[in-house]
């Protein structure tokens with residue numbers, strides 16, 4: 673299994689966003705995770721489509737837009753136009769979850785729901801076969817730098833089983849992404865539970881804030897996660 677690392681720009685230097693995007697990509701980032709907060713669905717306010725459009729020329733890897741906004745649908749075409757390659761959204765913030773997924777996919781963008789720590793996996797029941805990814809929050813959304821909620825590990829494992837079954841049924845690829853409190857010292861357990869895509873903000877944008885620092889952080893997380901994924905592959909199904 674391959675592991676994707678998605679640095680969250682929430683912890684980047686917003687005064688130098690183009691440089692930060694280029695630097696984390698040079699350091700090995702597989703995706704750029706772009707957190708959109710509206711001070712309504714979550715108690716924080718970040719950036720919108722104009723900033724996504726501004727970083728697009730610097731992003732030689734896919735831009736993974738995480739919408740923490742309510743309502744959702746009106747912003748979807750704006751982010752598609754701004755260069756989003758992936759758009760995830762919170763089912764609680766959408767009036768019609770199936771419609772939102774179809775809207776995102778109709779614009780040629782990969783789609784997936786984001787499950788808060790307390791959101792049950794049952795929300796996937798009738799849509800999983802249409803998804804490109806499932807994003808599991810391992811902190812409550814709204815802020816970077818929070819601690820990983822340990823109780824989420826069994827939820828990741830249960831989501832892995834659902835995603836595997838859906839991939840077998842449909843022949844599609846569905847990523848299982850985890851976001852919140854991901855560090856080098858828990859990446860192994862997170863990947864062993866079944867995550868294949870790890871978002872990390874404060875654990876990546878750290879140290880001297882240059883390519884070497886980002887490379888050290890990304891490769892440490894990746895290497896731990898690869899160990900975890902290898903261990904999971906050895907375990908009986």
Ligand SMILES: O=C(CO)[C@@H](O)[C@H](O)COP(=O)(O)O
Nearest residue numbers: 682813814816817853873874
């Ligand atoms: O969506 C969010 C927070 O709502 C995340 O993407 C955080 O930005 C991750 O930051 P760290 O927990 O890795 O510092």
